[in-house]
Amino acid sequence: MAYKASKNPTDDLRERLYLPELLRGLAITTRHFLRNLFNPRDTNTDVVARKGANLVSTVSYPEEKAPYPPGYRGLHRLVPRDDGKPRCVACYMCATICPAQCIYIEAGEYETNDPATQSRVIEKFPTQFVIDELRCIVCGLCVDACPKDAIRMDTGTHAPSEYTRSGFVWDIPKLLVGPPVSHPSDPWNKRSSSSRPSHQHTEAHTRVGEGLVQLKLPGGEHHSRTEVTDQPIPVTRFLKD
Amino acid sequence: MKALSVTVAIGFILGTIFVLSAVAYLLGGWLQQWNLAWVSNLVILLLGFVMLIATFLTLAERKWSAMMQDRIGPNRATIDVPGLRGRPLGGLFHVATDALKMLFKEDFRPKTADRLLFNLAPVLAFAPVLALFAVVPVGPVVNVFGSRVGLQVANPNFGLLWVFAIASLAVYGTSLAGWSSNNKFALLGGVRASSQMISYEVALGLGLVGVMMAFSSIRLPDLIAGQSTLLWGSGEELGWLGKIGVPAWGIFLQPVGFICFFAAAFAETKRAPFDVPEGESEIIGYFVEYSGMKFGLFMISEFAEVVILAAITTAVFLGGWNFGFAVDSSLARFLDSKDLGWLVGALYSTWFWVKVLILCYLQLAIRWTFPRFRYDQIQTLGWKILLPQALANLFISGALILIDPSLRTLAVVGILEIGFVLALALRRREPEHGHPSDDLPLDATTDHAPAPLPGAAAPSHH
Numbered sequence: 001m002a003y004k005a006s007k008n009p010t011d012d013l014r015e016r017l018y019l020p021e022l023l024r025g026l027a028i029t030t031r032h033f034l035r036n037l038f039n040p041r042d043t044n045t046d047v048v049a050r051k052g053a054n055l056v057s058t059v060s061y062p063e064e065k066a067p068y069p070p071g072y073r074g075l076h077r078l079v080p081r082d083d084g085k086p087r088c089v090a091c092y093m094c095a096t097i098c099p100a101q102c103i104y105i106e107a108g109e110y111e112t113n114d115p116a117t118q119s120r121v122i123e124k125f126p127t128q129f130v131i132d133e134l135r136c137i138v139c140g141l142c143v144d145a146c147p148k149d150a151i152r153m154d155t156g157t158h159a160p161s162e163y164t165r166s167g168f169v170w171d172i173p174k175l176l177v178g179p180p181v182s183h184p185s186d187p188w189n190k191r192s193s194s195s196r197p198s199h200q201h202t203e204a205h206t207r208v209g210e211g212l213v214q215l216k217l218p219g220g221e222h223h224s225r226t227e228v229t230d231q232p233i234p235v236t237r238f239l240k241d
Numbered sequence: 242m243k244a245l246s247v248t249v250a251i252g253f254i255l256g257t258i259f260v261l262s263a264v265a266y267l268l269g270g271w272l273q274q275w276n277l278a279w280v281s282n283l284v285i286l287l288l289g290f291v292m293l294i295a296t297f298l299t300l301a302e303r304k305w306s307a308m309m310q311d312r313i314g315p316n317r318a319t320i321d322v323p324g325l326r327g328r329p330l331g332g333l334f335h336v337a338t339d340a341l342k343m344l345f346k347e348d349f350r351p352k353t354a355d356r357l358l359f360n361l362a363p364v365l366a367f368a369p370v371l372a373l374f375a376v377v378p379v380g381p382v383v384n385v386f387g388s389r390v391g392l393q394v395a396n397p398n399f400g401l402l403w404v405f406a407i408a409s410l411a412v413y414g415t416s417l418a419g420w421s422s423n424n425k426f427a428l429l430g431g432v433r434a435s436s437q438m439i440s441y442e443v444a445l446g447l448g449l450v451g452v453m454m455a456f457s458s459i460r461l462p463d464l465i466a467g468q469s470t471l472l473w474g475s476g477e478e479l480g481w482l483g484k485i486g487v488p489a490w491g492i493f494l495q496p497v498g499f500i501c502f503f504a505a506a507f508a509e510t511k512r513a514p515f516d517v518p519e520g521e522s523e524i525i526g527y528f529v530e531y532s533g534m535k536f537g538l539f540m541i542s543e544f545a546e547v548v549i550l551a552a553i554t555t556a557v558f559l560g561g562w563n564f565g566f567a568v569d570s571s572l573a574r575f576l577d578s579k580d581l582g583w584l585v586g587a588l589y590s591t592w593f594w595v596k597v598l599i600l601c602y603l604q605l606a607i608r609w610t611f612p613r614f615r616y617d618q619i620q621t622l623g624w625k626i627l628l629p630q631a632l633a634n635l636f637i638s639g640a641l642i643l644i645d646p647s648l649r650t651l652a653v654v655g656i657l658e659i660g661f662v663l664a665l666a667l668r669r670r671e672p673e674h675g676h677p678s679d680d681l682p683l684d685a686t687t688d689h690a691p692a693p694l695p696g697a698a699a700p701s702h703h
Contacts, residue, residue, distance in 0.1 A: 013665065019500065020666035023612045026603070027666075029309040036308040040243040055311045175479070 004048035073153040075138070075160070076131055078175040082182055086172065087150035089220070090124040094151055101143060102135035104128065129175060133168040149181060250331070254598075255591060261289055262380060262590035264466050265392055266583035270385025283375075290594065291552075292375050295544035300336045300602060302544075305602070306609045316454045332339050337548040339527040342538035351423060351530050358421035362371045363531065363538035366414025369407045370542045370549060376403045377552045378462045380590035383582035390583075392590055393462065400460035401453065404553060408509060411546075412438040415511070415518065418539070419527035430527035433616070434511060434518030441508040447631035448502030451495040452557050455648055461553075464491070465561030467567055472652050483571030487652070490565060491558035493563055496658045497634040498559045501627050506554070507604065508623065509545040517619060551600035552593075562589035588612050 005206045032055055039054040045066040047057045059066055068074075079087045090107035106128035142151050155178065162168055265285040269278035273295035300315070315332035319325065322407045350359055380392035397403060412435050419431015432564025453459050467489060474486020492499045508515040519526035528539045555561060575585040614622065658698050 008681055017662065017665060021610070022607075023662070023666040026606055029606050029610045031312060032306045033305060036311065038244045041313070056308075056313055057311055058313045060313060060316075068578075080432050 007148050051240050068156060068158070072156070073140070074158060075133060075136070075154050076142070076151055076155040076170070076175060077155050077178045078129060078172065079150050079152050079178065080176055080180045081186075084176075084180070085150050086126060086129065086176055087147055087181065088129060088146075088151070089122055090125050090126040090129075091147060093145040093147060097141045097145040099139060099141065100135045100137045102132040104132075126172065129172050131175065133170055134165060149183065152178075152181075154178070192228040255595070256697075258290075258594045259587050259591045261285065262392065262587035262594075263583060264389055265289075265590075266380070266383065266385050266701040269392070270388050270583065273385070273388035273390050278390045279394050282392055286394060287374055288370055288378060291545055292541075293549050294548045294559060294594075294598070294601070295541055296336055296340075298544040298547060298605070299339060299540065300332055301601075302605055302608075303335070304332050305605050309606065309609050322474050322669050324513075324703070336516055340537075343534050346533040348533040348535065349530075353423040354530060355423065357422040358417050359530075360535075362414050362418035362421055363535045363542075364414070365417060366411060367538045367542040367545075369410040370545045371409050372611055373404055373546075373549045375550065376400055376461055376562065377549070377556055378465060378588045379552070381465075381576055382462070383586035384574045384579055385586075386579060390586075391462070392586070396460060398460060400458070400463075401449055402556075406495060406505070408445065409438075409442055411509070411542075413580040414539075414542075415527045418531065422527075422530035424530050426524035427529045429524050430518045430520065430529065433520070434527055437511070437515065437518060437619055437623075438509055440620060441505040441627070444623060444627035444631050445505035445509060445637060447628070448498045448500075448630075449557060450635055452491045454635075454639055454642055455489075455494050455651065461561075464557055464677050465563065468560040469563045469573075471651055472647075478570060481571055482567045483569060485567045488560055488563060488565040488569075489648055489652065490560040490563075493655045493659070494648060495558070495634070495638065496655045496662075497531050497630060498638075499554070501631045501634070502552045503550075503554060504622070504627060506548070506550045507607070508619070510543060510550060510604075511517050512547070512604070513608040514544060514614050516617060517616055518614055520613075537566060544630070547604050548597065551597045551604065554600055555593060555596040559600075562593040564592060585623065 003188070035053050036056055039052055040054050041054045041058075042050040042052045043060070043064050044050050045059050045064055047059065050057070079085050088105075090105055090109075092105055095101075095103040095105050105126050107124045108127035109124055110122055138154055143153050160168070265281060268281040268285070272281050287294050304314040315335040316329040318332070318334035318338045319329055320334055341363050350356070375394040376389060376397065378393035378396070382389050382391035399557050415434040415438070416431040419427045419429070419434065422428070452464060456464050458464060458467070468491060471484055471486035472493070474484045477484075479485055487493065511518050519528075528536055531539060564572070572585055572588070575581045578585075612648055637654075638651060641654060642648065644650060
């Protein structure tokens with residue numbers, strides 16, 4: 001046949017006739033159709049590694065879940081302490097920085113002199129801590145802002161399903177989940193006895209609290225309740241045995 | 242496992258078609274004693290076959306397109322019945338959910354719309370489409386317990402002219418829908434629809450004239466009877482195979498007419514690549530203001546058109562219910578048998594519907610393979626390509642029929658044309674390496690060179 005292949009569609013006989021190209025196009029779709037019709041779908045969530053003649057690359061979500069990448073964290077939780085109470089001290093930092101304004105906190109006060117609880121060195125705790133997960137834009141700024149490591153986004157929960165919108169307004173019972181977290185610098189760890197601690201508000205890791213830096217206040221006077229000692233206080237002294 | 246279930250499903254579909262055809266024959270045979278076989282044909286063919294296939298095509302459109310595009314497609318709707326719980330059955334229940342959605346959606350009418358015409362337009366779009374099918378014969382005339390019954394609603398002597406007349410009525414529904422909605426986009430869609438449908442009506446008619454000339458009739462049963470003859474074949478019967486040979490199918494005699502008719506009818510259905518009237522990405526189309534079941538009527542009429550276009554193409558070009566290459570002459574013996582006639586008739590009818598379903602698949606595949614034509618491309622294709630090509634085809638075919646009334650010369654030319662196109666399609670394109678005057682990148686040579694205007698030239702008769 002005197003058919004000369006050409007790359008220019010305007011003088012290519014096959015392109016100009018249109019029908020041969022039409023048939024070739026139909027052959028492509030039909031090939032895909034038949035392969036997908038008669039062959040079972042590989043459900044491997046690693047789509048690239050799928051085998052078999054079936055070409056479908058869908059991950060059928062609720063039944064098949066691709067593992068989350070290691071960097072993924074998920075929706076919020078309130079981190080409990082060892083005694084099950086929230087680490088949160090109701091400082092409002094997360095609520096303040098939240099660009100979606102989806103965090104609502106009401107603060108309550110601990111009995112500071114109650115020796116039965118660990119909480120005696122902590123003044124405040126949230127009586128209400130509510131996150132509207134529908135408003136949340138999952139930016140993670142609240143986690144960055146929290147000074148107490150009390151709010152984390154490490155649940156791995158991706159898209160919870162609820163029947164009502166109010167189901168997405170998460171309060172403390174729903175948020176306060178997961179493994180408790182304690183740090184050496186937690187204030188309730190910094191005590192040698194059950195007597196009232198000599199310092200009122202000292203935190204390791206803060207350069208002021210460790211006495212490494214002199215707190216400078218305007219006017220040269222102490223307006224803070226924080227007592228700054230002359231001696232540096234080693235962190236290890238406050239660790240429990 | 243999946244191949245097995247797909248095979249079972251296909252077998253189930255074929256079995257249903259066979260049973261329905263047999264029921265149609267038996268019911269027609271019983272009613273024929275009062276000359277009322279057309280009633281059962283009307284109910285079973287139009288409401289049973291056409292509407293059922295059209296309904297399931299709405300699902301097939303979504304499911305098949307998903308498979309062509311390597312997706313899964315609708316598979317969520319299930320029924321909470323023991324045994325069916327959690328089994329989507331290939332999305333089968335989405336048909337029911339779609340229908341329920343259409344029925345229970347608010348039937349909205351814009352305040353400024355013309356009330357009478359707005360309500361009338363869906364009916365005007367739907368009724369002609371269904372009426373088209375009246376002249377299409379689905380099964381041969383057989384002997385059912387003494388009375389002669391064929392699966393055809395009406396067999397008037399104007400045959401195919403009915404198709405042309407009624408097909409041109411469908412434009413009223415769309416243009417009136419566009420106008421009465423009192424919406425700029427709907428009006429645009431209606432105008433586009435009417436211009437496109439009127440442009441392609443000429444090619445639609447001329448595409449069929451060649452077959453009419455070849456068999457000297459415009460009645461569809463006559464055309465099918467003509468196509469049951471063999472152009473070249475064994476003189477004597479070969480056992481149960483009957484006579485073997487090349488049948489005088491319309492597609493062998495008139496491949497150009499087939500392309501012309503198919504393209505024109507495709508434009509009449511207003512489906513992609515001719516879906517400018519709908520244009521869902523820029524104007525929503527002539528039915529933009531319709532909701533609920535009125536929109537459903539437009540949609541189902543589109544799919545009914547697909548079925549009917551496939552049926553007419555089968556009857557005129559693909560030999561109707563004939564098997565073609567073999568077994569016809571041995572099966573035809575049973576048609577007049579008093580006991581087996583209806584069974585053989587149902588077998589033929591099943592074969593007819595298989596061809597129809599394959600053509601339906603072809604139309605859906607075309608819709609999901611080709612991008613939409615521009616408006617000027619549509620008019621160019623209609624007036625500058627299909628019309629002259631159909632006229633030339635007509636003169637040449639007429640001359641060939643005059644020269645050789647046995648139609649063999651015509652068939653030789655037709656088969657050569659088919660072979661020419663197939664050879665071009667199957668020929669692998671070799672990239673020209675290092676061609677100096679080539680300004681396209683080498684990668685573009687394999688498969689994806691941009692196409693020019695559609696059908697820039699037709700297969701010629703030389």
